[in-house]
Amino acid sequence: MAPRLVLRRRTFLAGVLAFGLDFARAETRRFRIALANLDETPGVTLEGLGFSGAELRHSFELAARTLPIDMVYFDNAGDPARAVTNAEAAIAARVDLLIEYNADGDANAEIAHRLAAAGIPALALVDPLPGAPLYGPDNLAAGRIAGRALGAFARDTWSDEGVLGVLIGDLADPGPVVSDRIQGINEGVRESLPTLKLASLDTGGQSVRADALLTKFLQTQRDQRLLIATLDDLAAVYAKNAVEMNRRQSDCIIVSQGLDRNIHGGASEKKEINPNNRASVVLGSVAYYMDRYGYDVLPLVLRLLAGETLPPRTVTQHILVTAANVFREYPPFDMN
Amino acid sequence: MRIAGLAAFMGMSILSLLAPSAPASAQADCKTVVAPSPFGPDDQTGATNRVTPAVTKAAAAEIQTGVVTPMANNLVDGVPLFGTRFSKTILSSFAVVPGAEYGKNKLSYMEDTYLSQSHVGTHIDGMGQIGIQDCYYNQTPMGKYVTQNYLKRLGIENIKTFATRGVIIDAVKVFQAAGKLKPNAACKNPCLDAGTVITEADLQAGLKMYNVTLREADAVFINTGWGDLFQQFPAQNATYNGGEPGISKSAAMWLASQKVVAVGTDTWAVEVIPGEDTTEAFPVHKILLTDNGIHIIENVRTDLISAAAASSNRATFFLSMTVPKAVGLTGTFVNIEAIQ
Numbered sequence: 001m002a003p004r005l006v007l008r009r010r011t012f013l014a015g016v017l018a019f020g021l022d023f024a025r026a027e028t029r030r031f032r033i034a035l036a037n038l039d040e041t042p043g044v045t046l047e048g049l050g051f052s053g054a055e056l057r058h059s060f061e062l063a064a065r066t067l068p069i070d071m072v073y074f075d076n077a078g079d080p081a082r083a084v085t086n087a088e089a090a091i092a093a094r095v096d097l098l099i100e101y102n103a104d105g106d107a108n109a110e111i112a113h114r115l116a117a118a119g120i121p122a123l124a125l126v127d128p129l130p131g132a133p134l135y136g137p138d139n140l141a142a143g144r145i146a147g148r149a150l151g152a153f154a155r156d157t158w159s160d161e162g163v164l165g166v167l168i169g170d171l172a173d174p175g176p177v178v179s180d181r182i183q184g185i186n187e188g189v190r191e192s193l194p195t196l197k198l199a200s201l202d203t204g205g206q207s208v209r210a211d212a213l214l215t216k217f218l219q220t221q222r223d224q225r226l227l228i229a230t231l232d233d234l235a236a237v238y239a240k241n242a243v244e245m246n247r248r249q250s251d252c253i254i255v256s257q258g259l260d261r262n263i264h265g266g267a268s269e270k271k272e273i274n275p276n277n278r279a280s281v282v283l284g285s286v287a288y289y290m291d292r293y294g295y296d297v298l299p300l301v302l303r304l305l306a307g308e309t310l311p312p313r314t315v316t317q318h319i320l321v322t323a324a325n326v327f328r329e330y331p332p333f334d335m336n
Numbered sequence: 337m338r339i340a341g342l343a344a345f346m347g348m349s350i351l352s353l354l355a356p357s358a359p360a361s362a363q364a365d366c367k368t369v370v371a372p373s374p375f376g377p378d379d380q381t382g383a384t385n386r387v388t389p390a391v392t393k394a395a396a397a398e399i400q401t402g403v404v405t406p407m408a409n410n411l412v413d414g415v416p417l418f419g420t421r422f423s424k425t426i427l428s429s430f431a432v433v434p435g436a437e438y439g440k441n442k443l444s445y446m447e448d449t450y451l452s453q454s455h456v457g458t459h460i461d462g463m464g465q466i467g468i469q470d471c472y473y474n475q476t477p478m479g480k481y482v483t484q485n486y487l488k489r490l491g492i493e494n495i496k497t498f499a500t501r502g503v504i505i506d507a508v509k510v511f512q513a514a515g516k517l518k519p520n521a522a523c524k525n526p527c528l529d530a531g532t533v534i535t536e537a538d539l540q541a542g543l544k545m546y547n548v549t550l551r552e553a554d555a556v557f558i559n560t561g562w563g564d565l566f567q568q569f570p571a572q573n574a575t576y577n578g579g580e581p582g583i584s585k586s587a588a589m590w591l592a593s594q595k596v597v598a599v600g601t602d603t604w605a606v607e608v609i610p611g612e613d614t615t616e617a618f619p620v621h622k623i624l625l626t627d628n629g630i631h632i633i634e635n636v637r638t639d640l641i642s643a644a645a646a647s648s649n650r651a652t653f654f655l656s657m658t659v660p661k662a663v664g665l666t667g668t669f670v671n672i673e674a675i676q
Contacts, residue, residue, distance in 0.1 A: 065533050066584070066612050292614065331617035332419075333609050 030068045031097065033301055034090040035060050038101040038126070039078040047126065047137065048170060048178050050233050050260030051290035056101075063294030067302065080107035087111040091118040097301055100132070101125035123301055123310075125293065133304065135297050138315035139177050142286045143184020146255045149320050150185075150227040151192030153253050153283060158225045165189060165198035168214065168239055169231025170205040178231060181257055185229045196227070207234035214242035218252075228254040233263035236282055237272060243281050256285035259321050264330055273326045284322035287329060363479060366471035371627045373474035380489055382463045382473060382629030383597040384496040386553035394551075395501040398654040399675050405641045405653070407557070407600075407672035409566060411457035416566055416573040416635075418604060423452035423669075457669045460598070460659060461632040464490035465666040466621040473629055486664025493661045495631075500553050500597060502655035502674055505542035506642045507534050507581070508561045514541070519561075522575045524568070525639070527561025530579030533608045534558065536590035539583070546651035552595040555655050558583065559638035563602025566635060582608035588620040592628040599624060600633030600672075633670070641674045650676060 038046060040053035057073060064071045072095055074086035083102040090098045091114060098115060100122055102108055112130040115122050122129055126136035154163045167182065174182060189196055201213040210230065218226075226248075230236040236256035243252045256263060263285050265271030272282045289296070296316065304310055321329050373379045409415065411423060431437045431444040438444070455461065463473040464487045470479040473490055481488040508526050511517040520529040528534070539558070543550065550556070565576035580603040583591070588607070591599055599606055607620030624630040645651040653674035660668055 062531060062610055062614065065531065295614070327617075329615065331615065333611060333614070333617065 030070055031302070031305055032070050032072060032093070032095045033064075033097050033099065033298070034072040034074060034093070034095040035099045036074040036076050036083060036086045036090065036101060038076055038103065040075040041077060044078065046290055047288075048232060049258035049288055049290065050262045051258070051288070055291040056293055058294075059290075059292050060099075060294035060298065063298045067298055069298060069301070076102050078103075080104035083107045084110050084114075087114055091115065091120060095120065096305060098122045099125055099297060099301065100129050101127070102129075103127045121304060123297065123304060125297065133300070133310040134313045135293070135300060136313075136315065137177075137288050137290075138318060139180035140184040140187075141315070142257060142288065142318040143181035143186075144188035145184075145286045145318055145320050146181075146229055146257060147185040147188020148191060149188075149255045149283060150229060150253065151189040151196075153255075154225070154227055155192045157253075158251075161225055163193065163196065163225040163227055164221065165193075165196045166201060166214070166217065166226050166228045167198055167231070168201045168210050168228060168235050169203055171200050171202040171231075172204060181231060189227065189229075193227075203235055207232055208238055210235040210238035211242045211245075214239050215246060218242060218246045218248055225251045226253070228252060230254060230256045232256065233258045233260050233285055236285065237262055240272065240280070240282050249281050252281050254282045255320070256282065257288070259285040259287040259289075259329075260291070264321065264326050265332070269332075273321060273323055275323050275327055278323040280323065284320045286318050287321045288318065289316055363477060364469040364471050366475040366477050369468050369471040370473070370475045373629055375474075375629065377474070379474055379629070380463065380476075380491075380494040381496055382494075382625075383553075383595075383631065384498065385629075386595060386597055387497050387500045388553070391501075391553040392497070392499040395499065395654050398501055398652050401676055403644070403676050404656075405644050405674040405676070407637050407641055407674055408458035408670065409563075409635055409637050411669055414570040414573075415457060416569060416576045416604065417453075417456055418577070421453045421456055423450075423456040425450055425452070452669075454662075454665055454669065455634075455667045458635045458637065458672060459633070459667055459669040460492070460657075461621070461625055461634070461667045462490065462492040462495065462665065463625060463629060464492075464664075466618065466625045468622060468626060471626075473626055483664075487666065488664065490666075491662070491664035492659055492666070492668055493663045495659050498555060498597065498655055498657045498659070500555055500655055501551065502555045502557060502641075502653045503543070503548055503550065504557045504559060504638060504641045504645050504651045504653070504674070505539055506545070506559045506645065506651075507538060507542060508559055508642070509545060509646070510538050510542045513545075514538075520565075520575065522568075522572050523561060523564045525561060525564050527564050528581035530562075530575075530581060531608060531610055532560075532581035533612060534560070534581060534583045534587055536584075536587040539587055539590065543651075546645060546649065548651050550594040550596065554594070554596050555598040555600065555633075555657075556591060556594075556596050557600045557633075557636055557638055557641070558602075558606075559642040560602055561639070563635070563638060566602065567637075577604065579609045580604060582606055583620060584608060584612055585619050585623060588623040592623060592630060596630060598631040598633055600636040600638075602636050602638040604634050606632050606634060633672070636672060644674070644676065648676065652676075 037053050037057050076083040084107050108129045122132040124132045124134045128134050203209040233256050236254050264273045375385045426449040429446050472478040518529045560581040562580050565572040653676045656673040
C-alpha cells in the first residue's frame with residue numbers, strides 16, 4: 001500500500017506542479033479575441049432596445065483593459081455576407097477566439113463550419129452559433145420582471161379599483177425576441193392581476209409615436225387606471241409625455257425595457273429615472289446591460305480558453321431599475 | 337417643473353449625488369465600513385501628519401536652482417467644472433466715484449465676493465469630502481457632524497503642512513516608452529486617452545526613469561497629458577469632462593503603501609474614468625481619502641514640471657502649496673508651485 005500512496009502523492013504533486021505551470025503561463029499569456037459586432041451603423045439600435053453597437057463594443061474595450069486580452073473588432077453591419085467575410089478575416093488573423101454577434105442563422109452555420117475547420121473556438125452573442133456557448137438576454141425573464149412590477153404597483157396602490165394594461169412598442173411583427181418579452185410581461189402582471197385586460201398600441205418601430213398613440217388612447221379611457229408596459233425606453237419617455245400632457249399622472253404608471261441612456265443619466269443629466277425624480281410616472285425599466293456585455297462576456301471567454309466547458313446558455317441577470325437604485329446600477333461618473 | 341428640478345439639482349454636491357439611497361436616518365457602523373486612521377482615533381488631519389520638521393528640512397534640499405514652476409491652472413470663467421459646479425466672482429468697488437474717495441489722499445478700494453464651490457479649478461480634496469454611506473475618514477460617522485454651512489469634523493483647517501518633497505511621474509513618457517500610448521485626437525500634445533488605466537507598474541516605471549524612490553510624506557503628481565484639454569477651455573470641456581486616464585485601484589493602494597501625503601494629476605478625479613469596474617463610484621477616492629487619509633489634488637498643471645524634469649533630469653522638487661484655514665470645508669482651490 002505504501003508505494004501506491006507515494007505514487008499517488010507524486011502524481012498529485014506532479015499535477016499540482018503542472019497546474020501551477022499552466023496557471024503561471026495563463027497568467028502571462030495574452031489572448032487575441034475578435035468581436036464581430038452585429039451593427040455599428042450610427043442610429044441603429046440593438047434588439048429593439050436603445051443600445052447602439054458602438055456602446056456594446058465600448059463595453060468590450062473597457063472590460064479588456066485589465067484582462068490579458070487584446071481585442072480585434074469587426075462590424076458585421078447587419079449584413080450576413082459581411083459576417084462571414086469578417087469571420088474569415090478573424091481566422092486569417094489567427095485570433096484565439098471569435099465572439100460572434102450575428103442574427104442570420106444560415107450565416108452563423110457557415111461561420112461555425114469555417115471556425116471549426118480552423119480550430120478556432122467561438123462564443124455567440126444573443127443569437128446562437130452552432131456548437132458555441134451563447135451569452136445574451138433572457139427576454140422572457142425580463143418581461144416577467146416588468147409585468148410583476150406593474151402588477152405589484154396596482155395591487156399596492158389601486159387595490160380596490162379596476163385597472164387596464166397597455167402594451168406599447170413595435171408590435172406588428174414582433175419576432176421571437178419581442179414576443180418573449182411580451183409573453184413575460186403578460187405572465188408577470190397576471191401573477192397579481194389574473195384577469196387583467198391588455199390593450200396594444202403599435203408604434204411600428206417609431207418610439208416617438210408612443211406619445212400620439214397613448215394620447216388618443218387616454219382620451220378613450222378617462223376613468224381608467226392604466227398599467228403601461230413599454231418595450232423600449234424611448235417609447236416610455238414619449239408615453240410619459242402623453243400621460244403628463246393629459247394630466248393623467250395620478251392614474252398611470254409605466255415600466256419599460258432596456259435601461260438605456262434615453263431614460264437614465266449621468267451626474268448632471270436630467271433623465272427620467274433619477275434619484276431626484278422619484279415621483280415620476282415611469283416607475284422603472286428592466287436593465288439589459290448591453291452597454292456592459294464586455295464585462296460579462298470576456299471572463300466567460302477566458303474560462304473557455306482555459307478549457308472549461310461553459311453552459312450552453314448564459315443569460316444576463318436582469319433587474320428592475322428605479323429611482324431608488326439607478327445610481328447604484330449606473331454610478332454617474334462623468335462630469336458632463 | 338423641469339427648471340425647478342434642475343435648480344434643486346444644481347444645489348447638490350457630489351457627495352449627495354453619490355450618496356446611497358438609504359434613509360437619511362440610517363447610521364452605518366463605521367468601524368465595519370472604513371479602516372481606522374494610522375494616526376489615532378481622534379485624528380482629523382490625515383496624511384499631513386507625516387510632514388514632520390525632518391521631512392520639511394529634507395525637502396528643502398530639493399531647492400538647488402531656485403527655479404519656480406507653476407503647477408496650478410488659472411481659475412477663470414469657462415474652465416471645465418464637475419457636473420453642475422460653478423465658480424463666479426462679483427467685484428465690488430468702493431469710493432471710486434469722484435467725491436466718494438476716502439481722505440485727502442483720495443483712497444479707493446475694491447473687493448471680491450466668491451460665489452463658488454470649493455472643488456473647482458486646481459483644488460484639493462479634504463478628509464470630509466468622500467465617504468462610504470455616512471462613514472468618512474477615521475471611521476467618522478459624518479451624519480453627526482454636518483451642519484447647513486460646514487462640517488464640524490474633518491474640515492480642511494485640520495490639515496497641517498504640505499512643505500514636503502514633490503515628485504512628478506510622467507505617465508505620458510512611460511506609455512510612450514512602452515509603445516502603448518493611445519492618444520486622444522483632441523489633445524494638441526501627447527496625452528493618455530480617457531479610460532487608460534495607469535497601474536502601479538507604470539508608476540514604478542515613471543519613477544525609475546528619473547531614479548526616484550518614493551519616501552514617506554512625498555506628494556506624488558502624475559502627468560497624463562489630459563490637462564492639455566483643460567487648457568483648451570472651453571472648446572474641449574465636454575471631452576475633458578467625459579472621462580479621463582487615471583490610476584487603478586491597485587495603483588492607489590500601492591501609493592498608500594508608500595505613505596505619501598497627496599496624489600495629484602492633471603485630470604478632474606485622479607482615477608481612471610470610466611473605472612475598471614463601472615458599477616463602482618470613484619473607488620480610488622475612497623482608497624486614498626477615506627481609508628488612508630491621503631489628499632487628492634485635481635486639475636493640476638503638470639505639463640510644465642514634466643518638461644522641467646525632462647530637461648533637468650530631476651523629477652523631485654520642494655512643494656509649495658498652502659491651504660487656507662477655512663473651517664469646516666471639504667476642499668478648496670489651491671495654488672501649487674514646484675521649487676527646484
